[in-house]
Amino acid sequence: MKLSFFPVLGVLGAIVVLWYLAVAPMNIRVALDVAERAGAEVVPKGSVVRRDVSVWRLMAQNSGHVAQGYALDRPRLPTPQQVGQELWKTTGKMVQRGRTWSKRSLIYHGWITLQSTFWGFLLGTSVGILGAVLITHLRVMELSLMPWAIISQTIPIVALAPMIIVLSSQVGIEERGVPKAIISAYLCYFPVLVGMVKGLRSPAPAQLDLLKTYNASQFQVFRLLRLPASVPYLFTTLKVGVAAALVGTIVGELPTGAISGLGARILIGDQFGTPLAIWSALFAAAILAGALVTLLDVAQRLVQRRMGGRT
Amino acid sequence: MIWLGFALIFWCAATLVNVRLAGSAYNDTRLVRIFVPLLFGATLLVLWEALVRHFDVSPVILPPPSLVARTFVSSTETLWIDFQQTVVKGALSGYVIGMVAAFLTAIAIDRSTFLTRGLLPIGNFVAALPIVGIAPILVSWFGFDWHSKAAVVVVMVFFPILVNCVQGLKEAEAMQRDLMRTYAASYLQTLFKLRLPAAMPFVFNGLKIATTLALIGAIVAEYFGSPTRGMGFRISTGVGSLSIDLVWAEIAVAALVGSAFYGAVSLMERSVTFWHPSQRGGRS
Numbered sequence: 067m068k069l070s071f072f073p074v075l076g077v078l079g080a081i082v083v084l085w086y087l088a089v090a091p092m093n094i095r096v097a098l099d100v101a102e103r104a105g106a107e108v109v110p111k112g113s114v115v116r117r118d119v120s121v122w123r124l125m126a127q128n129s130g131h132v133a134q135g136y137a138l139d140r141p142r143l144p145t146p147q148q149v150g151q152e153l154w155k156t157t158g159k160m161v162q163r164g165r166t167w168s169k170r171s172l173i174y175h176g177w178i179t180l181q182s183t184f185w186g187f188l189l190g191t192s193v194g195i196l197g198a199v200l201i202t203h204l205r206v207m208e209l210s211l212m213p214w215a216i217i218s219q220t221i222p223i224v225a226l227a228p229m230i231i232v233l234s235s236q237v238g239i240e241e242r243g244v245p246k247a248i249i250s251a252y253l254c255y256f257p258v259l260v261g262m263v264k265g266l267r268s269p270a271p272a273q274l275d276l277l278k279t280y281n282a283s284q285f286q287v288f289r290l291l292r293l294p295a296s297v298p299y300l301f302t303t304l305k306v307g308v309a310a311a312l313v314g315t316i317v318g319e320l321p322t323g324a325i326s327g328l329g330a331r332i333l334i335g336d337q338f339g340t341p342l343a344i345w346s347a348l349f350a351a352a353i354l355a356g357a358l359v360t361l362l363d364v365a366q367r368l369v370q371r372r373m374g375g376r377t
Numbered sequence: 378m379i380w381l382g383f384a385l386i387f388w389c390a391a392t393l394v395n396v397r398l399a400g401s402a403y404n405d406t407r408l409v410r411i412f413v414p415l416l417f418g419a420t421l422l423v424l425w426e427a428l429v430r431h432f433d434v435s436p437v438i439l440p441p442p443s444l445v446a447r448t449f450v451s452s453t454e455t456l457w458i459d460f461q462q463t464v465v466k467g468a469l470s471g472y473v474i475g476m477v478a479a480f481l482t483a484i485a486i487d488r489s490t491f492l493t494r495g496l497l498p499i500g501n502f503v504a505a506l507p508i509v510g511i512a513p514i515l516v517s518w519f520g521f522d523w524h525s526k527a528a529v530v531v532v533m534v535f536f537p538i539l540v541n542c543v544q545g546l547k548e549a550e551a552m553q554r555d556l557m558r559t560y561a562a563s564y565l566q567t568l569f570k571l572r573l574p575a576a577m578p579f580v581f582n583g584l585k586i587a588t589t590l591a592l593i594g595a596i597v598a599e600y601f602g603s604p605t606r607g608m609g610f611r612i613s614t615g616v617g618s619l620s621i622d623l624v625w626a627e628i629a630v631a632a633l634v635g636s637a638f639y640g641a642v643s644l645m646e647r648s649v650t651f652w653h654p655s656q657r658g659g660r661s
């Protein structure tokens with residue numbers, strides 16, 4: 067971990083530099099429109115005319131207005147600094163002013179998303195691991211379940227989301243988080259299932275044969291060989307799974323008309339034409355995902371060290 | 378009541394047949410491998426149909442499969458146009474571009490320890506992000522047509538494939554690499570004869586995850602604006618106008634396409650990684 071500190075910093079620095087460089091060509095058209103409206107002299111007049119001119123020529127001809135692209139209210143591509151300020155405004159500053167749970171605070175929206183993600187992850191992982199155990203042990207389950215597990219993933223859950231809400235409210239569940247958790251579990255269980263089937267099957271035939279010569283029962287084979295062998299796969303898939311659960315929650319918040327949660331912030335930002343709100347919600351989601359994956363990564367290291375594996 | 382009873386009997390019979398078939402001597406033949414999941418799926422459909430009829434569920438909430446099938450047949454033209462727009466133009470082109478880009482990037486950064494150390498944690502991190510969220514941004518950048526959908530798919534599939542490729546390239550053991558060195562194998566020879574084949578199980582893991590991501594990305598991106606065709610467009614307008622049967626027909630198309638896509642990748646995997654324990658011996 068310590069060794070890769072500087073390379074990560076180097077690559078991150080390169081990305082930030084590239085980002086800043088990209089802001090100028092991305093925003094030049096918007097910047098020129100704003101400048102023209104303010105009465106400044108812009109070389110090809112009219113934004114319709116400028117649409118046919120390449121951004122590089124626009125930048126060369128209006129070099130005085132390039133800097134404006136870095137301070138727009140509604141940029142096509144905001145600078146990292148703008149995103150950071152927006153993030154701080156909706157998190158840290160809110161906390162300072164004692165409005166942590168205000169409807170405009172990303173901490174509040176993040177907490178809503180995190181709850182659904184947690185329940186979805188729990189449900190999805192249990193279903194995934196149970197399914198993998200059944201598939202590796204029961205031939206009939208493998209034959210009948212595996213193809214349908216794959217097909218289930220190809221159904222765009224986003225389309226089912228409104229119907230899940232209707233059905234769950236008819237059954238009597240008023241809680242908004244339940245449909246989101248179901249969608250989240252739906253996306254989460256599949257990577258866990260695939261990874262665990264692979265992990266439970268990873269012992270070589272020779273190892274299985276050895277246990278057979280010991281007259282081990284199927285349960286003993288499972289406990290002593292298959293389960294330990296699947297642990298590296300388990301944690302890798304759990305990391306994928308928790309990320310998928312978060313994706314599921316956010317996807318679930320997009321078309322369901324949710325008003326709270328990070329996905330709802332993205333949707334509202336799109337509808338009101340405020341790119342900064344979209345970007346800050348995206349980064350908040352990224353931070354959340356990073357925290358969840360890091361948590362599982364630490365757990366993986368601890369477990370593998372206890373099992374005597376290489377870390 | 379008749380419907381419910383029939384469904385229950387069908388369910389029990391089908392399960393019995395499946396268990397018998399799976400335990401029989403023919404359980405590895407292709408016929409059984411196809412028949413058992415088909416029977417299982419048919420059971421689910423029969424249960425669905427029977428429950429909808431028995432409880433008299435309104436077709437606006439959940440249409441029976443028979444109605445969906447009729448809609449499917451009567452609107453094949455619409456479905457075909459949507460298929461071309463979303464799957465061929467959006468998902469497939471994005472998938473191919475993303476796959477090639479990720480594969481080349483993985484091989485390129487693999488030569489430099491600095492880049493691998495720097496990019497792998499970042500790639501891992503980005504692969505875990507809810508990238509679908511950038512769909513509105515990309516739609517506003519690339520316009521409403523399929524280019525923005527392909528762009529969303531590229532970004533969505535790139536990082537899972539990249540991470541799996543880089544991880545796979547590290548899979549060859551030190552002993553095996555030493556052996557290649559004693560053969561005086563060049564970098565390219567080691568890459569093609571040892572490290573790429575050893576990486577393939579991981580690469581295909583990434584490719585398989587990416588197939589489903591590609592479809593989800595292409596469909597979700599259409600929620601944020603699209604021309605008046607495409608599966609996501611049809612689904613979102615269908616939910617709004619209560620033509621739920623057409624929505625289910627689109628979902629059926631998506632399911633068929635996704636399974637065919639995944640099946641094609643799995644077939645390739647089987648022929649490429651035939652040596653891996655998970656592919657050998659089938660039921661072990």
